[in-house]
Amino acid sequence: MSQTMLELLLRSLWETVLMTAASGLISLVFGxxxxxxxxxxxxxxxxxxxxxxxxxxxxxxxxRSVPFIILLVALIPVTRLxxxxxxxxxxxxxxxxxxxxxxYARIAEVSLREVDRGLIEAxxxxxxxxxxxxxxxxxxxxxxxxxxxxxxxxxxLVGASAMAGAIGAGGLGDLAIRYGYQRFETAxxxxxxxxLIVLVCGIQWIGDRLVTRLDRRG
Amino acid sequence: xxxxxxxxxxxxxxxxxxxETVVRIVDLRRRFGQTPxxxxxxxxxxxxxxxxxxGRSGAGKSTLIRCLNGLERPDSGQIFVEGREITGLSERDxxxxxxRIGMIFQHFNLLSAKTVEENVALPLKIEGQSRDERLRRAxxxxxxxxxxxxxxxxxxxxxGGQKQRVGIARAxxxxxxxxxxxxxxxxxxxETTRSIxxxxxxxxxxxxxxxxxxxxxxxxxxxxxxxxxxxxxxxIVEEGQVWSIFADPRTExxxxxxxxxxxxxxxxxxxxxxxxxxxxxxxxxxxxxAARRPLLQELATSVPGRFRLVHGGIDTIQGEPVGTLFxxxxxxxxxxxxxIEFLNAxxxxxxxxxxxxxxx
Numbered sequence: 001m002s003q004t005m006l007e008l009l010l011r012s013l014w015e016t017v018l019m020t021a022a023s024g025l026i027s028l029v030f031g032x033x034x035x036x037x038x039x040x041x042x043x044x045x046x047x048x049x050x051x052x053x054x055x056x057x058x059x060x061x062x063x064r065s066v067p068f069i070i071l072l073v074a075l076i077p078v079t080r081l082x083x084x085x086x087x088x089x090x091x092x093x094x095x096x097x098x099x100x101x102x103x104y105a106r107i108a109e110v111s112l113r114e115v116d117r118g119l120i121e122a123x124x125x126x127x128x129x130x131x132x133x134x135x136x137x138x139x140x141x142x143x144x145x146x147x148x149x150x151x152x153x154x155x156x157l158v159g160a161s162a163m164a165g166a167i168g169a170g171g172l173g174d175l176a177i178r179y180g181y182q183r184f185e186t187a188x189x190x191x192x193x194x195x196l197i198v199l200v201c202g203i204q205w206i207g208d209r210l211v212t213r214l215d216r217r218g
Numbered sequence: 219x220x221x222x223x224x225x226x227x228x229x230x231x232x233x234x235x236x237x238e239t240v241v242r243i244v245d246l247r248r249r250f251g252q253t254p255x256x257x258x259x260x261x262x263x264x265x266x267x268x269x270x271x272x273g274r275s276g277a278g279k280s281t282l283i284r285c286l287n288g289l290e291r292p293d294s295g296q297i298f299v300e301g302r303e304i305t306g307l308s309e310r311d312x313x314x315x316x317x318r319i320g321m322i323f324q325h326f327n328l329l330s331a332k333t334v335e336e337n338v339a340l341p342l343k344i345e346g347q348s349r350d351e352r353l354r355r356a357x358x359x360x361x362x363x364x365x366x367x368x369x370x371x372x373x374x375x376x377x378g379g380q381k382q383r384v385g386i387a388r389a390x391x392x393x394x395x396x397x398x399x400x401x402x403x404x405x406x407x408x409e410t411t412r413s414i415x416x417x418x419x420x421x422x423x424x425x426x427x428x429x430x431x432x433x434x435x436x437x438x439x440x441x442x443x444x445x446x447x448x449x450x451x452x453x454i455v456e457e458g459q460v461w462s463i464f465a466d467p468r469t470e471x472x473x474x475x476x477x478x479x480x481x482x483x484x485x486x487x488x489x490x491x492x493x494x495x496x497x498x499x500x501x502x503x504x505x506x507x508a509a510r511r512p513l514l515q516e517l518a519t520s521v522p523g524r525f526r527l528v529h530g531g532i533d534t535i536q537g538e539p540v541g542t543l544f545x546x547x548x549x550x551x552x553x554x555x556x557x558i559e560f561l562n563a564x565x566x567x568x569x570x571x572x573x574x575x576x577x578x
Contacts (some may be wrong), residue, residue, distance in 0.1 A: 116327070118323060118325055118327040119327050119328075119329055121289060121323075121327065122321070122323060122327035122328075122329075123340070123344070124289060124316070125287055125289060125316060125319070125321040126316060126317065126320075126321075126340065126341040126344060126388070126389075126391075126392065127312075127313045127314060127315075127316040127317040127341065127344055127345070127392075128313070128344045129309075129310070129313055132344050136329065136332075136340060136343070136344075137329060140329065140331035140332070141329060141330060141331055143331060214331075216330050216331050216372040216373075216374055217330045217374055218330075218372070218374025218375065
């Protein structure tokens with residue numbers, strides 16, 4: 001593989017990492033509260049509200065049912081509004097984050113829902129309000145699941161970022177399509193896939209290690 | 219409430235000295251759908267006492283105890299904690315009040331992501347105390363429950379009994395006026411149960427802490443309660459001092475709850491009981507004064523004829539003797555009516571269970 005090819009591979013790796021990390025972080029920041037809101041407003045939740053729950057649920061389902069490639073194009077005006085352009089790596093982060101947020105919210109919701117109701121009751125019984133329940137019970141107790149779910153989201157984002165090549169975002173997926181697939185450069189294709197495997201394995205490994213360290217349930 | 223055996227003078231540890239009311243429940247009602255879970259309960263818990271509420275599962279005891287700290291909303295009735303009415307308070311107004319009420323649970327409900335000391339200190343964190351202050355209090359409480367060396371451990375590393383000790387320490391952290399115990403020993407083995415009950419009794423005596431516990435195990439009530447209330451179908455059917463309820467259960471529910479720990483007629487005899495026979499089997503319940511005197515010796519000397527002790531014994535509850543004896547009386551040599559009359563005169567309750575023909 002030529003020197004330029006190697007440089008291209010490295011640049012693409014960086015673009016993929018950037019897109020995954022930035023959109024992952026955004027999805028964490030918005031998805032976790034959204035997941036909390038879904039659990040809290042649900043029936044029997046700490047802030048039960050059928051209307052809010054229904055609207056949030058519908059919103060999440062709506063975004064999740066649109067295929068990512070369509071979302072990518074449909075969100076161009078929004079992207080332009082936020083980033084100033086609809087082309088490039090940063091532009092791709094907007095639709096990636098918007099797609100990943102409801103996805104992660106659902107994953108976080110599952111973990112939060114699994115927290116033993118008795119623990120919530122115990123904190124209520126000691127005079128704790130909603131914030132205390134969220135801060136002391138829901139988030140810390142669900143943390144292993146929240147982290148494991150975040151790992152899944154990141155890996156999904158690595159895959160989704162390949163499609164972002166369609167709006168000139170670059171990244172490993174884009175490299176594989178343009179060189180490996182369209183120009184029949186098998187060596188590039190193999191190299192890209194190899195790098196992706198390492199990347200995904202790395203993310204998963206770090207995530208798993210973290211979960212093991214966080215899980216005190218014995 | 220029903221009148222039970224009168225206590226012997228000086229034998230009653232509660233009642234007179236401790237009259238200050240901590241919790242007062244007035245005609246409390248709560249129904250789920252068509253089924254009433256709590257159906258008009260009125261109860262008073264006095265300062266420094268251990269009140270046991272016992273009932274079968276589904277009797278409404280969980281709903282009742284959960285109403286006391288507002289985890290459950292009653293449909294009607296009133297609850298006063300330290301004179302303040304809590305029914306009708308908003309969730310926000312309930313929060314400071316709940317700090318006056320500690321609670322321990324059947325499944326401990328310790329936070330798995332927090333260390334033992336963090337669990338114990340949590341009520342104080344919620345209250346807004348500084349880290350130093352709450353960790354000092356946690357250390358103090360862990361010392362009290364005998365787990366000072368486990369402060370940095372996580373709950374997963376503890377045994378069931380240790381977990382409940384942490385639960386007790388946590389419930390005491392905010393210096394509550396009353397401790398609610400929701401089947402706190404039901405998930406523990408008998409030995410651990412005894413040690414947890416001993417700890418609760420110790421805390422009750424050392425700190426003068428008022429304890430209200432609900433349970434389906436009579437053993438729990440027997441070993442630490444001063445007074446007991448029997449709940450069935452959402453109603454208090456019997457209430458009084460533990461020893462007197464044990465000695466003289468007035469309702470079927472109480473009797474069946476007692477069956478597990480009171481002497482029962484051995485199966486071998488029970489199955490052979492008939493309407494007539496050579497030997498009459500008598501059940502004799504004695505308590506207090508009746509159980510202090512040499513009853514069997516008196517019976518043997520004052521009424522002629524043969525009798526034997528088939529089964530039974532005398533137990534001590536709250537310092538009062540309470541017992542059940544099963545006597546086999548030889549009908550050929552001894553008058554049954556006379557025997558019963560003699561025992562009744564000495565405040566023993568007698569019931570002829572039946573007759574057997576051959577000795578066993």
